[in-house]
Amino acid sequence: MDAFDGLLRETLVVAAVLCLPVLALAALVGTTVAVVQAATQVQEQTLSLLPKLVAVGLAVALFGSFGMHLCAALFDDVLAQLPAIVHG
Numbered sequence: 001m002d003a004f005d006g007l008l009r010e011t012l013v014v015a016a017v018l019c020l021p022v023l024a025l026a027a028l029v030g031t032t033v034a035v036v037q038a039a040t041q042v043q044e045q046t047l048s049l050l051p052k053l054v055a056v057g058l059a060v061a062l063f064g065s066f067g068m069h070l071c072a073a074l075f076d077d078v079l080a081q082l083p084a085i086v087h088g
Contacts, residue, residue: 003084007077014074018067022059029055 029052037043060067 003081014070026052
């Protein structure tokens, strides 16, 4: 059961490392756009979506390789620990 707990903990850490920077970037860009829209009183929906879409797409394009390496390392760890999980 210790092998499973370790893999579960590692999976949660990898998921957080992959998701949190992108979510933080989207929140930061969304807040910045909302402040600019409030200051200029321009309430156009496409102006709030497009910068977030571009920022998240750029972040995924730049750091996608890093994320895939993390996922591949996690997959290797899962395959290595599989006998310990199955046999107890």
